[in-house]
Amino acid sequence: MFEFSVLKGDGRSRTAAFMTPHGSVQTPMFMPVGTQGTVKGLSPEELMGIGSQIVLANTYHLMLRPGEALVAAHGGLPGFTAYPGPFLTDSGGFQVMSLGHMRKISEEGVIFKSHIDGSRVELTPERSIQVQEALGADVIMAFDECPPYPAEPQYIRASLERTVRWLERCLSVKTRPDQALFAIVQGGVHEDLRRQSLQATLPFATPGFALGGLAVGESKDEMFPAVGFTAQHLPEDKPRYLMGVGHPEDLVAGIALGIDMFDCVYPTRTGRFGYALTDDGRLNMNSSAPRQQLLPIDPDCDCYACRHYTRAYLAHLLRAEEMLAPRMLSLHNLRYLHRLVERARTAIAEGHFFPWAREWGGRYFKGQRPTWFEQALTQGEG
Numbered sequence: 001m002f003e004f005s006v007l008k009g010d011g012r013s014r015t016a017a018f019m020t021p022h023g024s025v026q027t028p029m030f031m032p033v034g035t036q037g038t039v040k041g042l043s044p045e046e047l048m049g050i051g052s053q054i055v056l057a058n059t060y061h062l063m064l065r066p067g068e069a070l071v072a073a074h075g076g077l078p079g080f081t082a083y084p085g086p087f088l089t090d091s092g093g094f095q096v097m098s099l100g101h102m103r104k105i106s107e108e109g110v111i112f113k114s115h116i117d118g119s120r121v122e123l124t125p126e127r128s129i130q131v132q133e134a135l136g137a138d139v140i141m142a143f144d145e146c147p148p149y150p151a152e153p154q155y156i157r158a159s160l161e162r163t164v165r166w167l168e169r170c171l172s173v174k175t176r177p178d179q180a181l182f183a184i185v186q187g188g189v190h191e192d193l194r195r196q197s198l199q200a201t202l203p204f205a206t207p208g209f210a211l212g213g214l215a216v217g218e219s220k221d222e223m224f225p226a227v228g229f230t231a232q233h234l235p236e237d238k239p240r241y242l243m244g245v246g247h248p249e250d251l252v253a254g255i256a257l258g259i260d261m262f263d264c265v266y267p268t269r270t271g272r273f274g275y276a277l278t279d280d281g282r283l284n285m286n287s288s289a290p291r292q293q294l295l296p297i298d299p300d301c302d303c304y305a306c307r308h309y310t311r312a313y314l315a316h317l318l319r320a321e322e323m324l325a326p327r328m329l330s331l332h333n334l335r336y337l338h339r340l341v342e343r344a345r346t347a348i349a350e351g352h353f354f355p356w357a358r359e360w361g362g363r364y365f366k367g368q369r370p371t372w373f374e375q376a377l378t379q380g381e382g
Helices: 044-049 060-063 068-073 077-083 092-100 124-133 154-175 191-206 220-232 248-256 266-272 306-309 313-319 323-350 352-364 369-380
Strands: 004-011 013-020 023-027 029-031 056-057 087-090 102-105 110-113 118-124 139-141 179-185 208-211 240-244 262-265 275-278 279-283
Touching: 013 323, 023 029, 029 323, 056 060, 056 077, 060 068, 060 087, 060 118, 060 124, 068 077, 068 124, 077 087, 077 154, 087 124, 087 266, 092 124, 110 279, 118 124, 124 139, 154 179, 154 191, 179 323, 179 369, 208 220, 208 313, 220 248, 248 323, 248 352, 248 369, 266 323, 275 323, 306 323, 313 323, 323 352, 352 369
Parallel strands: 029 262, 056 087, 087 139, 139 179, 179 208, 208 240, 240 262
Antiparallel strands: 004 013, 013 023, 102 110, 110 118, 275 279
8 A cells, every 4th residue: 555666866865756645756746735625826737737745635634724623524635625646644743843832742642722712622642633533644643742952961862762652652552554654754854863763663663754844944064964864764665754954945944854745835835925936046926126026937847837927926916916916836846846857857867866856956056056055955865
């Protein structure tokens, strides 16, 4: 039912096929975020048309509204959302950090105040799995604690040890063989704590492993050494998922270090704010220049927005506060990231990923590739 097959490697970067109950996907890949069962502003047909492969949905939000029972009554997320491809659900663990002012952590789990109505909500490893089984995603995540940044090493150590105990509880109550449960490696930016988490987590031999607790406020100079160290100690024959990471430069550096899966709200959120992603960096469509430019956002892009609209038209829509503008910018930004990982897959398959990545980085960073980016490529190249 689940099969992960590495097709080609170039240094630490690799391409693979990941078989799920709702179809096979190609990695490396970027997953659009549909927190509440929808990628904001975009239809399932549009997502499929731009090459989306897996959509991420949020356990915490769907548990509160509309409730997992209603989703289950539709046959799970594919029936509920009309998106026919695979889904991944997070466990709700990220909300342990992001709702820090509204929650209390104990060994049993986490007690929240609902962000909707202030009511008391308890989320435990057992409850997280129960909800995720009702939601019916192909890939589900173990319930974990994502420590904030910065945090004292003693806190991170206690947190990662609790996460391992919660993983054991998640596995003990999981019943559906058609869902792959991924364990999450924690440890912040500390190599010794990452090693401790790896040593405690790998023996569970879950179908895939995620790198958690990163991109939560630390610098890229701190994050990517932790990514590189963790990824090189994960199994070669299982998918590696870097949670919550989705800036273009992060994808290229992460792929160099052997990451297979990424997700982030960045492309759609930045689109709603009027920014477009390109190989030349982020284009501010709110600025004056695009208002007179009769060219596409990106002449190399094949998305609907770039094939049909000029920058001037989209800039006009933004100023007029027409909803088509954030929709089209979100569509373009997701297609840009999908195209980026497609190009990475091609470069890996042809054995020249690292020259391609350096050329891409030279253009994207305007000739000044940052140290952390260069170090990630050097480490991945081996």
